[in-house]
Amino acid sequence: MYSANFDYHRAKSLSDAQRLLASNPGAKLLAGGHSLIPLMKLRLASPSAVVDIGRIPELRGISKSGDGIRIGSLTTHAEIAASADVQKSAAALAEAAGLVGDPAVRSRGTIGGNVAHADPASDLPTVLVALDAKIVAIGPKGERTISADGFFTGIMSTTLADDEVITAIVVPALAKEQGSAYVKFSHPASRYAVIGVAASVTSSGGTCSAARVALGGLVPHATRANAVEKALVGGGLDTTAIGTAAAKVGTDLGNEVTGDIFASAEYRTAVAPVYVKRAIAAAAARAGLA
Amino acid sequence: MATTVAAPARIFGSGIKRREDPRLLTGTARYTADITLPGQLYAAILRSPHGHARIKKIDTAAAKAAPGVVAAFTGADTEGVLQCIPCAWLVPGSELKVCPYPPIAKTIVRYVGDAVAVVVADSAQQAYDAVDLIEVDYDPMPATVDPEQAVKPGAPQIHTEAPNNIAFKWTVSGGDIEAAFKKADIVVRDRIIQQRLIPTAMETRGALAHYLPATGELTLWNTTQNPHIVRFIMSLVCNIPEDRLRVIAPEVGGGFGSKIPQIQGDFITVFCSMKLGRPVKWIETRSENYQSTTHGRDHVQDVEMAATKDGKILGLRCTVWAGMGAYLSTAAPGIPTILHGLMLSGPYQIGAVKEDVYGVYTNTTPVEAYRGAGRPEATFMLERVIDRLADELKIDPVEIRKRNLIPPFDNGHDVVTGLKYDSGNYQGALDKALTHAGYAALRNEQAEARKKGRYIGIGVGIYVEICGLGPSQVAGAVGFQGGLWESAIVRFHPSGKAHVFIGSSPHGQGEETTFAQIVADELGVSVGDVKIVHGDTETTPMGWGTYGSRTTAVSGAALAVATRKIKEKAKLLTSHLLEAAVEDIEYENGKFFVRGFPDKSKTIQDIALMANVAWNMPQGMEPGLEATTFYDPPNFVYPFGAHIAVVEVDAETGVVQLKRYVAVDDCGHQINPMIVEGQVHGGVVQGIGQALWERAVYDDNGQLLTGSLADYAIPRADVLPDIEVLHTVTPSPHHPLGVKGIGEAGTIVSTCTVYNAVIDALEPFGVESIQMPLTPERVFNAMSKKGP
Missing domain, CATH: 3.30.365.10 (Aldehyde oxidase/xanthine dehydrogenase, molybdopterin binding domain)
Known part of the structure; x- marks a missing residue:
């Protein structure tokens, strides 16, 4: 497959990237290239210019940040999956990063590119919403921090402006007795999520004191399962309680469930509670409860 | 403690590493796409976006004017230059309707991916850019894609020559099927859909054609399983004499049957080179590969099995609608018939079978062999209804098989x-x-x-x-328009190293290794001293190709026979050199010696040298140590x-x-x-x-x-x-x-x-x-x- 013609610019630094973005209207940022390049080769995207930010060292790496973890936007899925810090305090994120695509994709694909691309069947947006992560972006007006919950607005659309560059993802630290998990039903061909569920639960003496559950794959963008969360909080985290809460996902899904030739909307709706249940149970286990 | 001396390990039967792998695993193998000639141009093919449509008008003016474009051609340009693509398995007794299969569609497109036009440009990028500029005015027509539905009254008609879209009807029967079902205590039935599959070889299809107008010679690098068949068919379609046509299958990245046939792109590439007198390369993109390279399976099967209450199978009766796609690919008609119906009774004692097979045109990519080709579809039917029978009779599925x-x-x-x-x-x-x-x-x-x-x-x-297709006499009897023998040349050089030239064309199966093992085992040379050459019609003897699990079975047999001819000549020469009667010459582990006098011996290397220098040959013996075998298997x-x-x-x-x-x-x-x-x-x-x-x-x-x-x-x-x-x-x-x-x-x-x-x-x-x-x-x- 051959893309249409485009101009290529390699940014030497973050400020250089911003300058190139400003001087090339219609340019797209290129990080790992595992989302943008396939679109260009299929000619579903034909940007006039590409600004390659893939070699800006300051955007890469995982570090402790206050109580949480700061993940540079160019950090690859493979690096996130292998990070002991992420595994410890954001288990769901390490899990999800390890399930993205295949080893080649994980070695090149980046968290920033993934989040900016906002494929509805992507894994990381779902997890970031459940973990209450923050997306840090810089633009002509300066830096801003955007809550993941609200950042994703539709199929491949976000609140990021065309002239902004994502610089980092910040995941808050774990509370006491908090655990998180991600479970995924992979499409056998694309390896995108047919259903992806991320859950984060906190217990207080066996009672669920806080819960965030997010859905991906079967909805237009990563979305919180409010009805499930509401049913969990204040109750126990035993199998029955989790099952009852998970069954509420039908309310959250409504009529907007995605279907395709591999898995219909009806089927996805029917089995969604199973994946919700499994995600919550795994998160509860990590919170030290199961 | 007794000491045992291990016998030298026999190279035949030894799991040595594949000599193909270092180049394949390090990315140094050369596929068709890796070969570049001076002055080379690139072709990109415009393909039909419709399953079925009439072409009203094609305008290539904008494409021709695009940067880097050298030429653009449509079906009309091929008139009188290219013949239609032939079908090469004309199953007898089936009223086969081979409908015209043009290399570029002229008036009607019959599947999404049917070739409509081609652009040739200085770079692949420019060719693909320009293809988008070709304007085609289509008049879409209703399509039919399901082989069972396509034969029903009122279905869209794909070819006027094939009423009800029936390409052929073939029946196989044996035993008294009516009696079997009459006598049965139980009949189980199933309807099975053998869904259509896409072979997905890692390397897509492609070709590089270089036509020299001055000599009328064409060299074609082609990703194929059977270069000699390519030369034969290409010569017919493009009217280039076989002696001026050289086909080279370089490294080929998998085929699974999808690189048996010649597809539109191959002919189009040759056509462009003939028109322009320059090398032209065409390599499918993966999306193009999914549309234009052949598919596999696509059966709708109705199966019924008659049995006694003890689980003894009496008969099997089936009707199959086999999708052929929009055109009959090279070997397609033989797959749901000869390679399928004849294997109906499988490993069981079944007294009666009958199967009716309808080959059906549909508005889809042509279907060809796909790994197993007909036999998976037959095995599935049988193994499925046996399980149904076991289930109905409450007999363990293993037990019911044992009884039959x-x-x-x-x-x-x-x-x-x-x-x-x-x-x-x-x-x-x-x-x-x-x-x-x-x-x-x-x-x-x-x-x-x-x-x-x-x-x-x-x-x-x-x-x-x-498998091991097969005796050529049978090939002819079942309508295969070629032979199914294989050939091998074994040539020893003065230093004792050997070249083997084979007509078959392995593409990943490992015969460069196993065939060297055959020679090493038969003649006692080191496996590393034998090089297997294949895939070039100019250097290898005629052969029918690598498919149907036939390379080791047929080509390997040819090689074994050729090595034994070498051995016979070596014995004669040894007897002459050692002044012993030939009846007294024995062979063991690479040595020819006089019986009873193991020290009076010649190695195969000695013999190779003496035969090549020919200083002292017996009366009437030709110099050289080389043997050729054409092997047609008995079964x-x-x-x-x-x-x-x-x-x-x-x-x-x-x-x-x-x-x-x-x-x-x-x-x-x-x-x-x-x-x-x-x-x-x-x-x-x-x-x-x-x-x-x-x-x-x-x-x-x-x-x-x-x-x-x-x-x-x-x-x-x-x-x-x-x-x-x-x-x-x-x-x-x-x-x-x-x-x-x-x-x-x-x-x-x-x-x-x-x-x-x-x-x-x-x-x-x-x-x-x-x-x-x-x-x-x-x-x-x-x-x-x-x-x-």
Whole structure:
């Protein structure tokens, strides 16, 4: 497959990237290239210019940040999956990063590119919403921090402006007795999520004191399962309680469930509670409860 | 303590590493796409976006004016230059309608991907850019994509020459089928959809054509399984004499049958080079590959089996609608007929069979051989209805098979379809599989798991297949428009090193290694001293190609015979040089010696030198040490085996997990067990792909909905268990080395084995049949109809 013609610019630094973005209207940022390049080769995207930010060292790496973890936007899925810090305090994120695509994709694909691309069947947006992560972006007006919950607005659309560059993802630290998990039903061909569920639960003496559950794959963008969360909080985290809460996902899904030739909307709706249940149970286990 | 001296390890039967692998694994192998000639141009083909449409007008002006474009051609330009693409398997007695298959469509497009025009430019990028500028005015027509629906009254007609879209109707029968069904205590039926599959070779198709107007010579680098057939067909279609046409199959990245036929792009590339007098390269993109390279399977099968209440099979009767696609590809008609119907009775004693096969034109990509080609579709029918019979009669599926298997035989067994199997011990393979898998224990585990709401399934599949195609006389009798013999030249150089030239064309199967093992074993040279040359019509002798698990079976036999000719000449020369009677010359481990005087000897290297310098040759003996053999096998070979799959179905989601896979295959003597194991692995996995994941989907307008690897699911390593590979050894009685083919065996039986396992897991739910692939949704829905 051959893309249409485009101009290529390699940014030497973050400020250089911003300058190139400003001087090339219609340019797209290129990080790992595992989302943008396939679109260009299929000619579903034909940007006039590409600004390659893939070699800006300051955007890469995982570090402790206050109580949480700061993940540079160019950090690859493979690096996130292998990070002991992420595994410890954001288990769901390490899990999800390890399930993205295949080893080649994980070695090149980046968290920033993934989040900016906002494929509805992507894994990381779902997890970031459940973990209450923050997306840090810089633009002509300066830096801003955007809550993941609200950042994703539709199929491949976000609140990021065309002239902004994502610089980092910040995941808050774990509370006491908090655990998180991600479970995924992979499409056998694309390896995108047919259903992806991320859950984060906190217990207080066996009672669920806080819960965030997010859905991906079967909805237009990563979305919180409010009805499930509401049913969990204040109750126990035993199998029955989790099952009852998970069954509420039908309310959250409504009529907007995605279907395709591999898995219909009806089927996805029917089995969604199973994946919700499994995600919550795994998160509860990590919170030290199961 | 006794000391034992190990006998020198025999190279035949030794699992040495493949000599092909270093270049393949380090990225230094040269495929068609890697070859670049000075002045080379690139072709990009405009393909029909419609399943069925009339072309009203094509305007290439804008494309011709685009940067870098050298030329643009349409079907009209090929008039008088290119003939239609021929079909080469004209199955007799089938009223076959071979409809015109133009290399570029002229008035009607018949499938999405049908070639409409071509642009040639200085770069591939420019060619693809310019293709978008060609304006075509289409008048869309209704399409038909399902082989069963396409024959019904009122269906859109694809070719005026083929009423009701019927390309052929073929019947096979043996025994008294009416009597069998009359006598039956029980009849079980099933409807099976062998869904359409896309072969997905890692290397897409492509060609590089270089025509020299001054001499009228064409050199064609082509990713093919059979360069000599390419030369033959290309010469007919392009009217270039065979002696001026050189076809080279460089490294070929998999074929699985999809690189047997010549497809539109091959002819178009040659045409462009002929018109322009410059080298032209065309390499498919993956999306293009999915539309324009041939597909496989696509059967709708109605099957019924008659049996006694004791489970003795009396008869098998079937009707099959086999989708051919929009045109008849090179070998297509022979696949659902000769390679399918003749194997209906499988490894069982079945007294009567009858099958009607309709070959049907549809508005889809042409169908060709795909690994197993006809035999997986036959094995599946049989193994599925036997399970149904077992289920109805409440007899264990293994027991019912045992009651019907053909007893062991080592030199010929006639079956009801008229074939003579060469050798078989089906019970032996089955017993080995059962023992290794621990069948009884698995049944206990299954029963225990069910009590806990877990659904484990055990599937059994037994097969015998026909391969090593085949005696040429039979090829002619069944309408194959070519021979099926093979040839080999063994040439010893003065230094004792040897070149082997073969007409077949391996493309990943490992014959560069195994054929060197044959020569080393027969003549005592080091395996590293033998080079196998293949894939170039200018340097290799005529041969019919690599498909149908025939390369080792036929080409390997030719090589064995040629090496034995070398050995005979070497004995004669030794007797002359040592002044001994030829009857007294013996051969052992690379040495020719006088009986009783092992020190009076010549090595094969000595003989190679003396034969090449020819200082002292016996009266009448020609110089040189070289032998050529043209080998036409007396019969096919019939490998067989028994496989067992263990699956677990997630009752909450319908997801199938393959937990174990046991394969016992018998391909006779094995030249290289490691390569055999690799072939079994690949074959098994491709068959599992059909059972669980793969399917090409067309909508009613003929749009290919699974047009890329993002939608078409091929098997991945991380969802497969370790495959437990075992063997029995039942040599072919007629093969010089006692070997049989192994390339397709795994694919032939693994689809039904895994399918049977899933249905077995769902037994508590009363599920009898699910359409393949067994996606979680289909399994879930089947379970949901009835509770456990």
